[in-house]
Amino acid sequence: MTKQLLKGNVAFAEAAIRAGCEAYFGYPITPQTELLEHMSRRMIELGRVFLQAESEVAAVNMVYGAAAAGAKVMTSSSSPGISLMQEGFSYMAGSNVPAVVIDVMRGGPGLGNIQPSQADYYQVTKTAGHGDFHPIVLAPSTVQEAIDLTVLAFDLAEKYRTLVFVIADGAIGQMMEPAELPEMRPLPEKRPDWAVTGAKGRPHNVISSLFMGAEQLEQMNIELQGKLRQIEQSGEVRYESLAIDDAEIIVVAFGTAARVAKTAVKRLRAEGLPVGLFRPITLWPFPENELARLAERIPAARSFIVVEMNAGQMLHDVREVVGGRVPVAFYGRMGGIIPLPEEIETEIRRQYAQVARTAMPMEARNGHHIR
Numbered sequence: 001m002t003k004q005l006l007k008g009n010v011a012f013a014e015a016a017i018r019a020g021c022e023a024y025f026g027y028p029i030t031p032q033t034e035l036l037e038h039m040s041r042r043m044i045e046l047g048r049v050f051l052q053a054e055s056e057v058a059a060v061n062m063v064y065g066a067a068a069a070g071a072k073v074m075t076s077s078s079s080p081g082i083s084l085m086q087e088g089f090s091y092m093a094g095s096n097v098p099a100v101v102i103d104v105m106r107g108g109p110g111l112g113n114i115q116p117s118q119a120d121y122y123q124v125t126k127t128a129g130h131g132d133f134h135p136i137v138l139a140p141s142t143v144q145e146a147i148d149l150t151v152l153a154f155d156l157a158e159k160y161r162t163l164v165f166v167i168a169d170g171a172i173g174q175m176m177e178p179a180e181l182p183e184m185r186p187l188p189e190k191r192p193d194w195a196v197t198g199a200k201g202r203p204h205n206v207i208s209s210l211f212m213g214a215e216q217l218e219q220m221n222i223e224l225q226g227k228l229r230q231i232e233q234s235g236e237v238r239y240e241s242l243a244i245d246d247a248e249i250i251v252v253a254f255g256t257a258a259r260v261a262k263t264a265v266k267r268l269r270a271e272g273l274p275v276g277l278f279r280p281i282t283l284w285p286f287p288e289n290e291l292a293r294l295a296e297r298i299p300a301a302r303s304f305i306v307v308e309m310n311a312g313q314m315l316h317d318v319r320e321v322v323g324g325r326v327p328v329a330f331y332g333r334m335g336g337i338i339p340l341p342e343e344i345e346t347e348i349r350r351q352y353a354q355v356a357r358t359a360m361p362m363e364a365r366n367g368h369h370i371r
Contacts, residue, residue, distance in 0.1 A: 013038035015150035023049035031170035032104035060088030070195030076102035090129025094209025098157035104173035107336035115336020116170035121313035135163035238281035247276030
């Protein structure tokens with residue numbers, strides 16, 4: 001297939017359709033409304049289910065119902081809309097039903113603005129609803145990845161009977177890039193065995209997240225934690241690295257922040273500065289083993305710099321993994337501001353100069369040259 005120029009929101013929507021999405025329920029909110037608009041046209045053309053609900057709360061409960069019936073189902077929203085959906089996400093996690101959620105993040109807290117942000121990191125990786133659960137969280141940095149990870153999201157949701165989030169800041173939803181769409185998949189011919197039933201003459205399958213007995217609820221939670229460990233240990237961790245083998249400064253970033261950081265890293269590498277980039281693609285499960293190896297390797301990295309479009313949320317995961325072995329610095333922009341490559345370059349130079357000064361006495365004694 002040939003590439004075509006696609007807006008990120010349209011790419012999300014069309015990728016979901018081609019991955020076999022049978023039903024979509026949502027509510028318009030900038031900067032993801034074009035996704036809903038594309039679904040409203042294409043799903044009807046294909047004879048599939050599209051419904052613009054009266055609110056995000058209504059939409060997520062429609063998703064829950066369709067998922068319990070065994071349909072491949074999706075919703076999409078942006079930051080405050082995702083907040084409204086959290087009760088429904090928890091019900092779905094407690095019921096072990098699969099669904100895909102696209103979150104095109106905007107500035108906050110509150111209504112904030114419609115500019116791009118990454119401040120939903122906590123919301124989707126830590127608090128996607130009450131209770132002890134995690135959704136799988138995928139973070140694209142290009143329109144092509146938006147397509148690829150949306151298709152992957154449907155596969156993972158079905159494989160593990162779980163919620164899968166694909167999160168992107170508003171810039172990725174609004175930008176246009178050449179990208180290749182996959183072939184259309186056929187829709188499933190029958191519902192999975194676990195799906196809700198209830199018609200006369202058939203055994204009843206009942207799906208619920210209500211467990212009145214404490215022991216019964218604990219057992220469900222034990223099984224849920226087992227599933228989460230299986231996801232962590234089944235090769236679902238994804239990441240990209242650039243020039244990290246000999247890097248003394250390693251930048252950690254995701255999404256649009258990683259795109260900008262990549263430009264900064266390439267420029268500084270061209271000048272001979274030993275800097276590299278580590279980009280988590282799965283925000284949950286987080287690529288902690290890979291980061292830990294970078295912190296422990298010899299020659300060891302002198303410093304990590306986390307770059308985010310928030311006040312420092314992934315920063316805490318990186319610091320927990322690194323565990324004080326090397327310093328972890330932070331550079332962030334908030335309110336919907338995208339950092340410029342020059343800003344990140346300046347921070348990398350500042351951090352490199354700092355760690356070089358700290359290391360100078362020891363290296364001078366060993367006869368090493370300080371760049």
